[in-house]
Amino acid sequence: MAVPSRDLGRRAFLARMGVLGAAAAVPALAAPLAAPSAAASPNLLPPLVGLLRPVLAELARDTISGLVVMVCPGPDAYSKAQGTPRPEPGALEARGADFMLDALDHFVPFPDQLATPLAAALTTAVDDIGLPPPGLLGPLYPTVWSLDRVLQELLENDETLPLSLVVALLLNVVATQVNPLALNGPFLSPFARLTLDEKCRAFELLEGPDADLVALLDSGLPEPLRSSISGLLRFLAGALLEFSAFGSYNEWGVYDGASRRLTERPVGWELSGYQPDGVVDGWDDFLGYYEGRTEVEA
């Protein structure tokens, strides 16, 4: 049987965002999706959205885990996959992924107003990019349109659509541009499957001064959102790495806000030798005054 080309496009798009692979990993989701006629019924979409949501949350966590080990590799599987395993604790031990998920989802007080058009742009822009369909996912192709509709439902109608998910989908799309083989492998996220060098190339695509990707995403949006979304993408390309570094090396993961104390020594402090005996009221480091001058003339 010939596979309709439009179907191939949708399937490639879902696979590249990591959604198809994630959905396939959840039998409960695959079953209703196997009945396209039922899933096509609008009143059956809400329960499918409910099934898809936690899968996408896992996909986002997987992707962001692959991100934070870029700045602080450790003994975890993600660091190993990117080719830089380290014996001492890293970003995941410091809860850097949790920090980033939390930060992204609270970055703007109006998440749906940024995330939804961004997601819409993403789905529009990558729809017809020519990547070969993932061979291993062949048996799922009749379900693609159902899954696509469920995803669209989620992206377009969820007032609390997390920015972390949209960022994860974006990173995964770019990951498959860098390395089409990232469509298959360990983890839910194609981005998390890349080597460190490939992840860097993904960021090169994101933050390039004339990034084709930004132009692609931008073209599907009306003004004035168009420039705002491309501007946000340029901001994010830098911020994703900067804040992964900030969050993976500071005390966030072990701070108890109620008592305003640390529950254990932060990973970043241990790695860097910062404050060997905890916070201080002062240091014995006063060495006097340069050339003995305590004041100068006008």
Place this chain on the structure above:
Amino acid sequence: MRDVIVIGAGGGGPVVAKELAARGLDVLILEAGPRHADPDREWTHYENDANNPLTGFLRFGPADREAPAWYRETPQNSFIWQLSGVGGTTQHYFGNCPRAYPGVFAGYDGADRDLYDTSHPFPFAYEELVPYFEWVEATLPVQTAAMGTKEQVFFRGCEGIGLQVQTTKTTTEDSFRPQENAILQPGGFAGRVTGRDDPRLRYPSATGCTFCGYCMQGCSKPAGAPRNLAAKRSTDNSYVPMALTATSWAAGGRAAELIADAVVTRIHSEERGGETVATGVTWRDGASGETRREDARVVVLAAGCTESPRLWLNSRLPNPNDWVGRGYTDHFFDWVIGLFDDDTGSSRGAASAARADFPGRGGMENVGLPPGLQQFAAVFSDSGIRGHYSNGRGPTGPWDGAAGRMIGPELKDALMNGVDRLLNILCITDDDVEAQNRVTLSALPADEHGPVPKVSFHQRQRSARTLRNREFVARRAAETLRAAGARKVVRVDWPPLLLHVQSSMRMGLSEADSVLDAHAEARWVKRLFVADNSALANSLGGPNPTLTAQALATRTAEKIFSTYFGGDPWVGSESPVVSTDARVTEALLTRT
């Protein structure tokens, strides 16, 4: 009807408030963020708890930390580091108080006069501002910084590249020196004891800077000190306490009123005799959500370089030359990191107590940071990822490899070398005022205070002079680190980090490219003055802007007093009271 309403209790507004309260005027200060009246209870020394831009107690947001931070649109790789709250951005500043270079003022005729931004000078001479510099230096007070290990390392580097030592407050040639800073010098056991909960580090056994290393997290040390004796002279420790206690230390003074968690949403104006005149403000009470209105004879706008133009535009005030929000300068910072084999003391002591200046080019200073911010700074780049891609830039020079962000094993190894075995140098460019860098109103959703600002910086389109100056300073920074003994030097090539922000409501000689006249009064709205960094005419030649903004705000207070309240100027004819004066201390203790 108030005499004066001051919008914003950051680095500039409290200066006007204190000066005019001392003259007996009825002054109301409205601050959008929290009061932080009890830092011992409200603050910690943790960098995420303090500095997280979304949730930290020193973030840019409302008093309720559970509520979202205020979003500002930045359509490029950049970072706005603005703070709300009483003290504004001075809550986390490093207290550095160099004077502006003489070359950025009108009438300068030194041999190097053509090296500066000659298109955008201050509309008066350097000599005119000197008495105001002196007044502020005495009030804060500004003192010669004490030296710690990281200053010693920095000085070693400066000596190694053959720089001269500067021993005056006015900078005239390439030179280095301890910072002239607004941090009280250590006394008693301060700086001589390492410890926590050690009674020797409590006031009064310790006075001034205890070298605790937490300048970025707000200063409340020495523990137990009255607020006006906290080591770092952020305005919440200096000018605000003086404004609130003016009756106690100024003959005929009248205590200013401060309302925090109060966002001004509109400046009112009316037509009078063919002129537009400011008449008062409306503000929103953050706790109740209610709006209130109050009239005043004079309104002082001091909300900061991003928020002042936003409020102007949201108030629909006149903007005939379209320069409101334009000319935003940021000292086009860069960051160079040296890795050493020996102790540099980077995380100890005042965050930056040493500097070097290059008139006509800019300057540089050492900076110590805690690990999270250290890594943030090392990853904040417009040159891609070192060893992987250059993003079209990646300049090479006396640093190792191409400029760019470190990442992966290289980044981790750099920090594991020891946060106290590295030294950072912040490169501060003498950058041109450029109309293209600006604040406008965003098309993204408005908040409860109206349309939000959009801050656009054209990183790669700066003037040839700005670009040349930045390269010069970055090279000097790398050479200094080498001379100090660094075995590896990394240049990061920062994108715009909006921290030394200036000039977005600039005063100027020409009506064509300025918003304020030479008195800092708005050209098209009488009785409306601007008293924050946005009023500065240019980037000062590179020196940190707080002192100059405060000197200018002092001068502006005099202009307000003489123009609209029939009084005489006082700077030059009277002696300033220092903010650590016992009468201020006593009055603060009485209030609480």
